Amino acid sequence: MSAFVPCSARNCEAGGTSGCNYIDRRQRRCGTAWCADHHVRIAGFDYCRRHAGVIRALGEQLPAGLPELNNRAASLAAYLGDELNGRVVNVLGRAVASNSEASLVNHPVRLVKTPGGRERRWQRSWNVVDNTGVVSRVVIEVDEADDTVVLTSVGSSRIGRGTPPWIARREGEETDPERRAAFLEAIGRSIEMVLTRPEMAPTRI
């Protein structure tokens, strides 16, 4: 008889009958066990909630391997990008509306490497492009080497650098929704301020 393996979800007493199938770029498997209510199935494979988020965000584009098991860079960049998407599209949409040659290119989260390839950074970006190239740009990035820090840029200027309160306080996903909303609001507002007041020097947060 095999030993009973409990589901890894907090306060769940059911059996962990599904293992997370996530395998990172160092060939390590997550392997946490989950019950039928707490696993997430994507394209026929079971994952834990956290790694399901990474798989969903990255889709098929996995040129350099999945982030390491405990690295939150990709999932954090994906989460913030989704949360800020409406707001960024709205403000960049005005730039598009005023330029008949322009269009908005909304890039999903992707891996970018610094010159030399030493750093791996997960980036969500929105580019307004016209026939002369990129005319306006918003970028949210999280570096794998420091996956607690969110970097926000508008154009070529870094306008923000901050650690989400739910990471700083090690609360996991059960963070206070008001603090979460306030963090997102601060990033959204700083992006809007820079984009709507081009004469203003980039703000430092």
Ligand SMILES: [Zn+2]
């Ligand atoms: Zn469970």
Ligand SMILES: [Zn+2]
């Ligand atoms: Zn997992």
